[in-house]
Amino acid sequence: MQIAGQQLDLVFSALADPTRRAILARLATGEATVNELVEPFELSQPTISKHLKVLEGAGLVTRGRDAQFRPVRLNALPLKSAAQWIGDYRRFWEESFDRLDVYVSELHRKEQQHGRKRRRK
Amino acid sequence: MQIAGQQLDLVFSALADPTRRAILARLATGEATVNELVEPFELSQPTISKHLKVLEGAGLVTRGRDAQFRPVRLNALPLKSAAQWIGDYRRFWEESFDRLDVYVSELHRKEQQHGRKRRRK
DNA sequence: TCTCTATATAGCCAATAATGAATATAACGG
DNA sequence: CCGTTATATTCATTATTGGCTATATAGAGA
Numbered sequence: 001m002q003i004a005g006q007q008l009d010l011v012f013s014a015l016a017d018p019t020r021r022a023i024l025a026r027l028a029t030g031e032a033t034v035n036e037l038v039e040p041f042e043l044s045q046p047t048i049s050k051h052l053k054v055l056e057g058a059g060l061v062t063r064g065r066d067a068q069f070r071p072v073r074l075n076a077l078p079l080k081s082a083a084q085w086i087g088d089y090r091r092f093w094e095e096s097f098d099r100l101d102v103y104v105s106e107l108h109r110k111e112q113q114h115g116r117k118r119r120r121k
Numbered sequence: 122m123q124i125a126g127q128q129l130d131l132v133f134s135a136l137a138d139p140t141r142r143a144i145l146a147r148l149a150t151g152e153a154t155v156n157e158l159v160e161p162f163e164l165s166q167p168t169i170s171k172h173l174k175v176l177e178g179a180g181l182v183t184r185g186r187d188a189q190f191r192p193v194r195l196n197a198l199p200l201k202s203a204a205q206w207i208g209d210y211r212r213f214w215e216e217s218f219d220r221l222d223v224y225v226s227e228l229h230r231k232e233q234q235h236g237r238k239r240r241r242k
Numbered sequence: 243t244c245t246c247t248a249t250a251t252a253g254c255c256a257a258t259a260a261t262g263a264a265t266a267t268a269a270c271g272g
Numbered sequence: 273c274c275g276t277t278a279t280a281t282t283c284a285t286t287a288t289t290g291g292c293t294a295t296a297t298a299g300a301g302a
Contacts, residue, residue: 005139013137017260018126028210034279039279047261049280054259068269076213085142085210086204089149092197108227138290145270168291170250175289189248189299 007059014058020051024060027074034070042088048069104108128180129206132199135179140164141172145181155191172198 014020023037038048038116052072059078084113135141144158159169173193176182180199185192 005142008142009137009139012133015206016130016134016137018130021126021129024210029212044262045279046263046281050260053280062149070279074210074213076210079207080211083204083207085136086200086207089145089195089197089200090204092195093201093288116224140290156247164290165292166249166291171290174250191249206265 007078007081010058011060011082014054014060017051017054019048020055023048023072024074025066027061027072031064031073032073033073034072037072047064128199128202132181132203133181135175135181136203138172138175140169141176144169144176144193145195145198148182152185152192152194155193158193173221 019041022040026032026037026040034045034049034052037052038045041048052061052063056063059074062073062075064073140162143203147153147161155166155170155173158173159166162169173182173184177184181196183194183196185194194223
């Protein structure tokens with residue numbers, strides 16, 4: 001989990017920034033140069049380059065080379081792992097399972113209350 | 122996107138830590154007290170409490186009250202938004218679309234090369 | 243009330259991350 | 273070779289994070 005988890009660390013933390021998510025959204029419409037990615041934002045070019053480095057570190061984009069251009073391309077594969085991880089929790093948000101779960105575990109908790117108090121360190 | 126995006130910021134950055142993901146995994150088996158969550162880790166209780174605060178801030182867990190216990194419960198709903206966001210990219214990782222896409226956009230890029238050079242600031 | 247137990251808060255530290263300004267590199271066009 | 277464009281790197285600054293220890297609070301139970 002530590003070894004495989006590192007990939008998830010990188011992906012999730014890359015996704016935790018709205019600028020980076022916007023960059024990915026833009027790349028979903030096709031590859032772009034750095035300057036094309038700078039334009040829509042009020043951020044400086046170095047700032048965007050840095051965000052791109054983070055995305056690249058997470059494997060979410062790849063860079064090409066074309067003269068002085070370094071076209072940026074979406075690579076969605078790491079999102080698959082993220083989607084799979086989250087997918088394991090789908091049953092917890094689907095159906096009105098949520099409230100039922102709360103209710104059941106509430107009962108369970110109350111049943112265990114006595115045991116809990118007895119728990120030794 | 123900024124307003125709705127903040128929720129995603131919180132969720133993704135909460136998920137970006139392996140300890141917090143492990144806590145969620147544990148909670149998927151049922152609610153737990155703070156001390157029960159501390160045990161499996163080599164981390165101090167305050168550290169776990171801090172992680173719980175982050176998870177709570179992202180809406181991923183809720184806290185109850187039961188005497189001196191503050192049972193922690195999974196709330197997977199925010200994961201739904203995260204799953205939806207990621208889901209928009211599914212088509213990019215499914216099929217062997219990836220390599221094809223790269224190839225196509227490579228061609229496209231080369232076709233546009235001349236136009237790119239002419240681009241004015 | 244006194245003493246456990248469970249949990250939270252505060253304060254501190256080291257490591258990392260984000261931001262902006264300035265500069266460097268790299269490749270084209272002439 | 274020169275000038276221009278595209279992008280990266282460097283620095284300095286500041287903010288955030290994750291961990292710790294020590295202490296505080298809150299409730300149970302004797």
